[in-house]
Amino acid sequence: MIQMTNVSKKYMNHSALHEISLTLPIGKIIGIVGENGSGKSTILKLISGLSYPTSGTVTVNGVTANRRISKVVSYLSELDSFYYIFTVNQAMDFQASQFPDFNLSKAGEIMKFMQLEPQMKIKDLSKGNRARLKIMLTLAREVPYILMDEPLSGLDPMVRESIVKGMISYIDLESQTLIMTSHEIAEIEPLLDCFIAIKGGALLKMIDVEKLHESEGQGITSWMKKNYV
Amino acid sequence: MNGMRAWAALLKKDFKLTRTIFFVGLVINLLFVMLTMYVGKIADNTLLMFIPLGVAIVFHIFYIPMMVFISLKTEANQLHLWLHNPQPASRLLLSKIVNGLIMVIISLLMLYVMSGLLIEPKSSFIEPYWADIWTSGLLIFPHIIILSAMIGVCVLFLWSLFQFYKFRIGRWSWLVVIGAIVIPNWVTSLFESTSLYRLGTNWGGITYNFPSFSIAPIQIYTGEYLYNFVIIIGLFILTAWIIDNKVEV
Amino acid sequence: MDEFNASKPIYLQLADRISRQIVSKELKAGEKLPSVRDMGIKYSVNPNTIQRTYSELEREGILETKRGQGTFVTEQEERLVEQRVQLQHEQIQLFVQVMQEMGCSSQEIISGLKDYLNKFDLGDE
Numbered sequence: 001m002i003q004m005t006n007v008s009k010k011y012m013n014h015s016a017l018h019e020i021s022l023t024l025p026i027g028k029i030i031g032i033v034g035e036n037g038s039g040k041s042t043i044l045k046l047i048s049g050l051s052y053p054t055s056g057t058v059t060v061n062g063v064t065a066n067r068r069i070s071k072v073v074s075y076l077s078e079l080d081s082f083y084y085i086f087t088v089n090q091a092m093d094f095q096a097s098q099f100p101d102f103n104l105s106k107a108g109e110i111m112k113f114m115q116l117e118p119q120m121k122i123k124d125l126s127k128g129n130r131a132r133l134k135i136m137l138t139l140a141r142e143v144p145y146i147l148m149d150e151p152l153s154g155l156d157p158m159v160r161e162s163i164v165k166g167m168i169s170y171i172d173l174e175s176q177t178l179i180m181t182s183h184e185i186a187e188i189e190p191l192l193d194c195f196i197a198i199k200g201g202a203l204l205k206m207i208d209v210e211k212l213h214e215s216e217g218q219g220i221t222s223w224m225k226k227n228y229v
Numbered sequence: 230m231n232g233m234r235a236w237a238a239l240l241k242k243d244f245k246l247t248r249t250i251f252f253v254g255l256v257i258n259l260l261f262v263m264l265t266m267y268v269g270k271i272a273d274n275t276l277l278m279f280i281p282l283g284v285a286i287v288f289h290i291f292y293i294p295m296m297v298f299i300s301l302k303t304e305a306n307q308l309h310l311w312l313h314n315p316q317p318a319s320r321l322l323l324s325k326i327v328n329g330l331i332m333v334i335i336s337l338l339m340l341y342v343m344s345g346l347l348i349e350p351k352s353s354f355i356e357p358y359w360a361d362i363w364t365s366g367l368l369i370f371p372h373i374i375i376l377s378a379m380i381g382v383c384v385l386f387l388w389s390l391f392q393f394y395k396f397r398i399g400r401w402s403w404l405v406v407i408g409a410i411v412i413p414n415w416v417t418s419l420f421e422s423t424s425l426y427r428l429g430t431n432w433g434g435i436t437y438n439f440p441s442f443s444i445a446p447i448q449i450y451t452g453e454y455l456y457n458f459v460i461i462i463g464l465f466i467l468t469a470w471i472i473d474n475k476v477e478v
Numbered sequence: 479m480d481e482f483n484a485s486k487p488i489y490l491q492l493a494d495r496i497s498r499q500i501v502s503k504e505l506k507a508g509e510k511l512p513s514v515r516d517m518g519i520k521y522s523v524n525p526n527t528i529q530r531t532y533s534e535l536e537r538e539g540i541l542e543t544k545r546g547q548g549t550f551v552t553e554q555e556e557r558l559v560e561q562r563v564q565l566q567h568e569q570i571q572l573f574v575q576v577m578q579e580m581g582c583s584s585q586e587i588i589s590g591l592k593d594y595l596n597k598f599d600l601g602d603e
């Protein structure tokens with residue numbers, strides 16, 4: 001379980017998050033939505049222990065998050081994150097050497113599914129293939145929490161579809177939770193169990209997508225249009 | 230076992246990040262050796278020809294800090310990639326130091342062998358100095374390596390300090406780094422001039438004599454080594470702690 | 479990717495789709511359905527949602543889960559016939575409701591429907 005309690009985050013004189021409290025269980029696909037700069041990415045960084053709250057606490061399975069929480073959290077940054085000296089295969093081997101939970105056979109499957117060339121140098125990969133590689137490296141870890149920051153942004157529809165299908169194929173919802181940020185709400189809506197709307201660093205809403213339908217008779221996209229102004 | 234494998238993979242990665250500069254360094258070594266040969270041809274004084282070689286060797290003091298800095302610069306471009314790793318920061322950092330250490334040893338070894346080959350034909354001239362050259366080599370090479378590693382650790386520390394202050398005070402973090410160089414230097418030089426320092430470190434003295442060089446004997450103390458060793462280890466642990474608990478992406 | 483209507487939960491929309499596929503015999507009685515995950519991949523939908531769809535249809539008696547074997551269309555023909563009638567009824571109700579809102583009388587609806595079907599049949603043959 002991931003627990004954020006009264007979390008605020010300030011960078012110098014800019015406030016990124018304000019008094020956020022959340023509990024995220026295992027076995028869900030959770031979307032964090034909101035406009036650029038609303039604090040979505042900051043939430044993922046805090047959970048992965050790559051950033052620290054100015055006040056409040058973030059715990060993962062009861063442990064306060066610092067960078068070594070990466071034992072149970074797999075994090076994908078929205079930035080490019082590779083050592084460009086590596087080939088696809090070397091990047092995979094390196095990931096496997098650093099994370100004992102990295103499942104090489106699963107990685108191989110994802111690589112095939114995503115049609116990645118193992119011998120290609122990363123610096124020669126197209127943008128779409130670099131995105132696919134990033135997904136492969138993150139998704140092949142058998143950890144309870146997989147965090148993906150904007151996994152679909154800036155990619156063409158073909159790549160987005162293969163990534164979405166890859167997520168569904170390789171996430172194990174019996175033992176894992178996938179949390180992703182996105183501003184392409186319509187596209188990820190069918191994927192989500194639950195969504196979190198963040199606005200100006202504050203929590204606007206967190207609700208199961210199904211409950212939203214029951215209580216408001218609408219999906220995320222139309223809810224956002226009405227309430228996220 | 231697993232931990233060792235993970236660390237070895239880190240070291241291999243760090244080598245790959247810096248290998249181009251490593252090979253460039255070897256080429257520069259070669260150029261210095263050629264310069265030495267050239268000076269040897271045109272100069273009458275045989276000892277003079279070893280000046281370029283000497284310069285090349287002394288410059289190795291900056292070898293590990295440079296390698297560490299270049300390596301960290303690559304990591305800083307995508308800090309989340311380096312930090313999102315279950316290994317403790319001490320291991321991540323050690324890999325960078327050890328990588329630099331291996332490289333500096335290879336580089337110095339190359340210079341050593343090359344200068345040996347250059348000295349060989351002049352051995353008759355060198356003969357009276359031989360014992361002293363051997364002793365000074367024994368003194369100089371390890372000290373260059375140790376000094377280089379120590380400055381390397383300082384670079385790690387200053388870099389982590391910069392990363393820590395980056396999000397707090399923005400561009401002013403350079404001032405912190407400069408302050409972190411100047412103030413401790415000032416404090417330690419004050420401390421090192423006290424009698425307490427001399428009392429604590431002036432033990433286990435070893436004296437090196439160079440009868441053929443016409444210079445005063447060099448006196449060193451085991452206590453001073455221990456003192457520096459403790460400071461460097463402390464600095465390394467502090468750096469690891471900052472990276473594990475304070476640095477953000 | 480299949481588009482879904484935002485006004486209704488996705489699991490119910492999928493349940494409707496499967497239900498229609500069964501009525502139209504696209505899925506036959508006793509036929510095995512794809513696993514939750516495969517179905518999720520097919521529609522780019524969360525496997526948990528598919529699970530909810532299957533549970534819903536099981537509750538309605540259209541699907542049956544055999545432990546360790548998967549999910550199947552029920553072999554109880556009368557339940558399927560009933561479902562067919564029910565779906566027809568729903569569509570007719572919708573149609574009639576719209577027609578009535580436009581102020582059509584029952585006579586008009588019937589004759590209009592007859593005309594349309596005749597024309598459609600002629601055009602078809």
